[in-house]
Amino acid sequence: MSKTSSKQMKKLSIDILLGGVLVFGFTALVLLIAGAPVFATLKNIWLGAFASTTKISQVLSVWVPLTLCACGLLFTFRANLWNIGIEGQVIMGAIGAMAALRIPGIENPVLITALAFFASIIGGSLWGLFAGLLKTKGGVHEIFGGLGLNFVAQGFILWLIFGPWKRPGIASMSGTELLPRELWLSTPPGWRVSIGGLVIGVSVLILTWLLLEKSMLGLKLTAIGQNPRAARLYDISPVAHYLQSIIIAGGCAGIAGFLQVTAVYHRLIPSISSGYGYLALLLVMLAGYRISLVPFLALFFAALNVGAIQLPIVLQLDSALSGVIQGCCVLSTLFIIGIRQKRKQS
Amino acid sequence: MIGDLSLPVLIASVLTASAPLIIIALGETLTEKSGVINLSLDGVVLFSAMAAFVVAKTTGSLLLGFLAGGFAGMLTGIIVGYFSVYLHLSQVAVGFALSLLCRDLAYFLGNPYSRVQGPTLLAGKLPFYEALPSSLQIILTQPLTVWFALLLIFILYYFFSFSKAGLCLRSVGENPAASFARGLNPGRIQMAAVLAGAFLVGVGGAAYSLSLKPGWGRPQGAEGIGWIGLALVIFGGWHPMRVALGAMLFAFLQVSGIGLQDIFPGVPSQVFQTAPFPLMIFTLVFMHYSTKNNRKQGYRENRFQRIIGKLFMSRAPKAIGKSYRQE
């Protein structure tokens, strides 16, 4: 037994090494094509993410929404749903939160923040529910229903920012008016991440683990994901569980939207989701749909994102480099998995 | 008509705006008919648009630019094909990851070429331009991409319906095991379909940066087009004619959005720019839903219906998305 596991460990470490070489090789190639210094660029990303507590806290402020979205996606991937609509669900969560924060007449900031929190969950899960209903009632594949809803959410937020919620005077892409200070989630001085956000992120992570690994819901979602036809013989309704999983995913994404509004931007901007929904899809794929890897890989992705922010200023490079590295990680992993499977068969 | 647009101008702008999308969606149709879904379209369009613009800018040659776009598309096709046909990985996962990778790669590599002037393919007058009535003069003065797109519709229609190679390609999409049993090589045919399709997608991407929305930048203006292309293929029933009609409908929505903006100055222009995307997807969803119900009733077709069906109705290749493993 120990012999096989040590052999497996060896195999795994070779795989990780191979993946690292592939990713590094590709990134270096891309940088060379762009005429950028390879090591200086990578060093810059590293410094941009970890040089100071402020930077590290900024990484954490990206880690929280990424983890939240990834947790939600773990549910839908379990049921074999491709919840590409997660991006729109983040946006709708943010809109929900903002709508609650704009309710006039409530003075107590704690109460109104709590209201915003629940409104964001409702906004996100409602959007998830729509995608789920399009699939179960309309027979529309969730990828296309989700995309359509993403576009709708994008249009909706633009309309709000340029229409009813526009800043007094001129409407602009820079978003709505800043929230009053007392509605900002509290952030320690010098930090960029709110304690509340971290607490929410970690608790959703634990809750997700409990639900997926220890409850019947997780098992039933696995069953449905593997064989929805067989599930009916076990009196498990695929439709109900598809909807449940996508509502949970929408709720998680909604919370991410809530944090983007109350802890990061303190207003509504057109790109409030920062593409975290799509990035979380990559993240969960890279984690092999396993929750144990999600927090660590989320940290890695967040560090890349934050580290790349200063590239345009320091090296005149586009910050999209982080996305290149992230995408390359996923493809390399898929490649190694594919090669392994192929070798196993022959 | 809508706003200040007269009918000929409207038709002309719809044709112009739809050409790149037609090329992209038809490329994907070709790929999917062989049973492989290439979900990376959205990123590939941007990547090839960037490659095309950069090459055209540095060489000064539009032709080289279009070819570069095509080959950039093909390069991504190699990855999609190898991963899904030979490694049997999930086509959705590979396509989605590649899509994001290509998009960011395009932004990263294209950064130095942002907002610079480059060569542009302009609308050209036909040789017998003077002989045409004025409305046709407006409609038919189009860039070459429009003629290419229109020609491509008929080429693909002929290819699928009447050619031997097209039949073999469709047979692989329907039942690769049976194709193999009959002496075909499903893997090779699928790979060829993926590469050819990706080449067309690349050319479509080039048509954005070299003709419809000339130039490069972040955002370029072709964002989201790949997703629309994918939706068009599915809801267009994998039929070249219907797919192309869908592309024209989308262009119509975009064009009329511009016209409507003048009528409703109160609504922000960003809304009009985004609106065609959800509108399109949901129009397609409803069209799809209504034809699906029709088909369920299982009526017997007469000869006329059969011809109409051949022209406009079609459906998913049976083995789509499933990778074929040789025993």
Add this chain to the structure above:
Amino acid sequence: MDVTFQHISKSFGPVKALTDVSLTAKAGTIHGLIGENGAGKSTLMKILTGYQSKTGGTILMDGNEVILDNPKQAARHGIGMLYQEPMDFTPLTVLENFSIGIPGHNRRDLRFALQNLSVRFGFHLDPDRCVEQLTVGERQQIELLRLIHCQTRILILDEPTTGISPAQKEVLFPALKQLAADGMIILLVSHKLEEVATLCDEVTVLRHGQVTHHTTAPFHFPELLTAMFGSVPERQDKAAVREKGSPVLVMQKVEAAGERQGLHHCTISVAEGEVIGLAGLDGAGQSTFLRLAAGLTIPEQGTIQLFGEKLPKKPAASSCAQALRTSFIPADRLEEALFTDVSLSDHFSLKKKQSSFWRSQQKAKKLADTGISTLSIKGQSENTAGDLSGGNQQRLLLALLDPQSRLVLLENPTRGLDIRSGHWVWQYLRNKLPKETSIVFSSPELDEIIHYSDRILVFHDGDIVMDSAVTDTSHDAIAAAMAGMKEYV
């Protein structure tokens, strides 16, 4: 001309499908290849067509070794195979199906060739029809014509009569004899002795992947049976007819879609304790009937009553049926009834009636271990369903069966099982379940139906054409009804 197999072997991982198989087939003859399910007949033939690779051995044609790595090379040597499940493209037309894999591409020529060949063999095929509207027999005819058009010299037929009616058989057999007389080598794979006896000149018997017997016509049946099964399987006594009680399942004027023809004006009543066999050709409506009773298919018209309660006409019907203690075991176990990567004990927790919020792994393991030992499943509770063999998957499904089921619906319960496992399954169903449990099952094996059921329903093209107690009918009468011949009934 002749074709010779020399010491062919084939293994799938650790499983040996063929060991040291040698045989020769000569031009102008029909060579039968017989054996029970899983004896290796189809594998041997797929090796000849290049569809599967061999592990060892050589294939000679006219004494020269030939390399057959893929169907294309085999076709170049004139080798063609008619597969058991038609290998064709259902959404395409007859003509398109005919032309795929044929050299030459002039449509008019191909249409002409197809029509000529159809006339020659007496087949009626409309070149422009979609293949999905055709019967299995007609689909085979297209394939046969295509192979003949391709100048096939070695024709392999894998169970050609599984899905076709006796009438179609009468068209097929003379055509085959004619082809052999014209100098073709025909290899016929079958497990039906009568068929082999009427068609073949020579017979080779395979058992567990080895040649156990070789003989020429005329054939001596007991000898062949011994070679096929080891020793002649003794016919067990007919299972005893059970007591009947009050009706448990009542269908009234039910119309439903499904399979080829759906199911029409079905009015039937099943009583407590009855064992009913559903006979019919593949896709004649039996599966639709079972799924209707299980609430998995919703009828378009008519009503279905289980234990006096009407099933609702919505997807929740299956849940209702299960609440009324109706269980259904489909034929395709991994496709429809099990979760490939889920462990056995998790299957038990999923099946548990009183559902809790949290998973209790110990309880599930205990349940699984009990099930594993009572049904002697070869596997551990941590194994996944996909790890099990077909027979053990069936045992797992029986272990998951609610022991208090009052109506058990089974679709082809012995599918893919060897004789011993099949017998074991029936032993369990008839003896271990309470006597009041009604059992309704379908099977493609008429013998299984006659042997185990009390009452027989025969389906033909979506109609129930015969409803009779097993004692009041005969093998021939049922076979005739299955083929739609009214005069017998």
